Amino acid sequence: EPEVTQTPSHQVTQMGQEVILRCVPISNHLYFYWYRQILGQKVEFLVSFYNNEISEKSEIFDDQFSVERPDGSNFTLKIRSTKLEDSAMYFCASSQATYGYTFGSGTRLTVV
Amino acid sequence: AQSVTQLDSQVPVFEEAPVELRCNYSSSVSVYLFWYVQYPNQGLQLLLKYLSGSTLVKGINGFEAEFNKSQTSFHLRKPSVHISDTAEYFCAVSESHRGGGGADGLTFGKGTHLIIQP
Structure with a gap:
């Protein structure tokens, strides 16, 4: 069964550093998403991406966040200057137009 | 907003x-x-979804859910749970007004921790 692949599974970074989280969506999917889950809290929508541009973004997705599909297979989330409160599990997802969301296993980001 | x-x-x-x-x-x-x-320590796995049609939806691992529009509910059920369901x-939920375009993000609930006792 096709999978969404996320790397790394766990990343530790110092406060103020830039971090890039990587995702390989399912190859024939058209829509790509990032979600985050702070420990013990609910999963929150960050951004959706279609046709090489952002379709929707939440209030959480401020100027320190950016997304990119650099080479037609990868989908990345960049956090420019990490804060302690950015520590969370970040999930990538992809879907076709019929809401067949598939989530990756997540990247646990720890900001110290 | 939803x-x-x-x-x-x-x-x-309790189990079963x-x-x-x-x-x-x-x-x-x-x-x-x-x-x-x-x-x-794992990601999110889809159990089931309701898009349209029959209000009773069957999913994986023996789960089912019923969409009740008048009560705005979508309760999940399983007739007999196993320890592995922990x-x-x-x-x-996602709004469908955009005709299924797929760009809408999902809004999640806070989650329910199912604990199966032997």
Whole structure:
């Protein structure tokens, strides 16, 4: 069964550093998403991406966040200057137009 | 904007007993509804979804859910649980007014931790 692949599974970074989280969506999917889950809290929508541009973004997705599909297979989330409160599990997802969301296993980001 | 309420943060159930996990939503437009399961230290796995048609939806691992528009609910049920069902269960909603374009993000509930007792 096709999978969404996320790397790394766990990343530790110092406060103020830039971090890039990587995702390989399912190859024939058209829509790509990032979600985050702070420990013990609910999963929150960050951004959706279609046709090489952002379709929707939440209030959480401020100027320190950016997304990119650099080479037609990868989908990345960049956090420019990490804060302690950015520590969370970040999930990538992809879907076709019929809401067949598939989530990756997540990247646990720890900001110290 | 839509919202999802999962009233029970934790549900303990004995093995082989039935279980119902409650989910209520609010939205000013039609919605698509989903249940996801998260096993410890793993990602989100889709259990089932309601897009249209029959209000009773069957999913994987013996789970089913019923969409009730008048009560704005989408409760998840399983007639007999197994120890392996211990996990966090998330209800999620997406607005369908854009004709299924797929760009809408999912709004998740806070999750219900299902604890199976032997």
